Amino acid sequence: MQKNEQLVKYNSGKILHDKDGRGKDRPWRKKKLESLKYAEYLKVLEMKKAFKVQDCAETLTFTKNADGKPTLYQCWFCRSRLCPLCNWRRARKNAAQLDMVLREAVKQHPEAQFLFLTLTTKNTENAEALKAELLKLTQVLARKILRLKKFKPFLLGYVRSAEVTVNPDDGSYHQHLHVLLMVKKSYFSPKHYMKQSDWTELWKKKMNLDYTPIVHVQKVKPKATGKEALRSAAAETAKYQTKSKDYLSKDRTDQENVQVVKDLEFALKGTRAIAYAGVLKDIHKSLHLDDPENGDLLHDKPTDEKTTKVVEIMVAQWSYDKKNYIWR
Ligand SMILES: [Zn+2]
Known part of the structure; x- marks a missing residue:
């Protein structure tokens, strides 16, 4: 003491x-x-x-x-990546931080608009495939999608999170990205606006897929709905990277759960659960918020x-x- x-x-x-x-x-x-x-x-x-x-x-x-x-x-x-206790604290912290950052972002850029994008690919079967796919998803997003000439001029910032769920039927892994994009109003002009089918095509092409992936994109309307929509998109972005029910499943044997833990430990090592970029990263810094992954829980x-x-x-x-x- x-x-x-x-x-x-x-x-x-x-x-x-x-x-x-x-x-x-x-x-x-x-x-x-x-x-x-x-x-x-x-x-x-x-x-x-x-x-x-x-x-x-x-x-x-x-x-x-x-x-x-x-x-x-x-x-x-303990700060272990899959620790349910630490993940509960991290998720709370991520949500609180993101809420503060978005409030400030709306204050500084009242004209800005938000899009909530979910990018997925086909499930992976094992730890190696999952790890490789997670890396590919984040790299293609940052290096190919968000730097596109037809989109980059409208992008002010973004926050992205990666999530992995386990398919209860066959034990395969479903990896996907949630991205909250902060864009200029001019993006919504008919000339620049991209529909869900455009995003899907783009994702398919840049990821080099031979199938049509599931992509969701949705405009978030903070003004019209009293900031509720923005808050729920923020909550979706800031939530758990993995859910404990997926690796402490009551429907699977201990042996099966142990295998899932082993796979996730390997696949998630060194990955970032949540990452800020652009204006949102600057605001995160200016508010003196610590690292949501390695900071104070x-x-x-x-x-x-x-x-x-x-x-x-x-x-x-x-x-x-x-x-x-x-x-x-
Ligand atoms: Zn812990």
């Missing part, structure tokens, strides 16, 4: 209920149980980080906020906590017996 901290007894021996703004319990227990399951699979795979994952968020330190309610103050996260937004006064802290600890977090 640091010098300016003082441990206080709070609900000692009782189960942790960490409520969010709407009075709902935050899913610490559910995520911790999933994380422990994931750690078990990593042990089967003899991956050293299994022990780090097992210790993820074992101790939650809270302090009292102005209303006297416990607020998370310190916690150690404690806070969703930057805080200024330069306090020198004594902080009262309360500690909840994971109990393997009770399979829950218990206040000390």
Whole structure:
């Protein structure tokens, strides 16, 4: 414990209920149980980080906020790519950051428009194919599609995320990109506008595919719908890269789940779950937001906590017996 901290007894021996703004319990227990399951699979795979994952968020330190309610103050996260606990924190953080960036973008460029683009290819069958395909998707998007002479002049910035889901029937991998594009209004003139079929053709051609891929493109109307549409496109972009139900599936055997974990660990290593570019990247930087993947998972937004006064802290600890977090 640091010098300016003082441990206080709070609900000692009782189960942790960490409520969010709407009075709902935050899913610490559910995520911790999933994380422990994931750690078990990593042990089967003899991956050293299994022990780090097992210790993820074992101790939650809270302090009292102005209303006297416990607020998370310190916690150690394992940061493993597939850790359900860390992914929950990352997704929250990504969503909060993207929301701040988009608000600022709309303020600075009130004329700008947004497009939500989803780019897919046929499912892949194994880890090597998935890894290669993910790399190809992101490279073709950045180097060929968004640099096109007929589109680049209208592009102000974008944020893209990569997602992988597992087909429950045959276990194949479905890799796809979500891209929120910020464009100039002039893009929507009949001369420059590209329909969904144009995007599909373009994607097929630049990806060199011998089949017609599934591509979705949709204009986001922040003004007309009270920013709701922009927010939901943002949420879609900022969501999980993988969902834990896909590799901790109750419909598959442990052995099958272990194989999926092994494949995803290999395929996702070194990839970026979310990337900003152009004006949106500049705004992300100007707001001093940290790296959503390697930054602080404690806070969703930057805080200024330069306090020198004594902080009262309360500690909840994971109990393997009770399979829950218990206040000390
Ligand atoms: Zn973790």
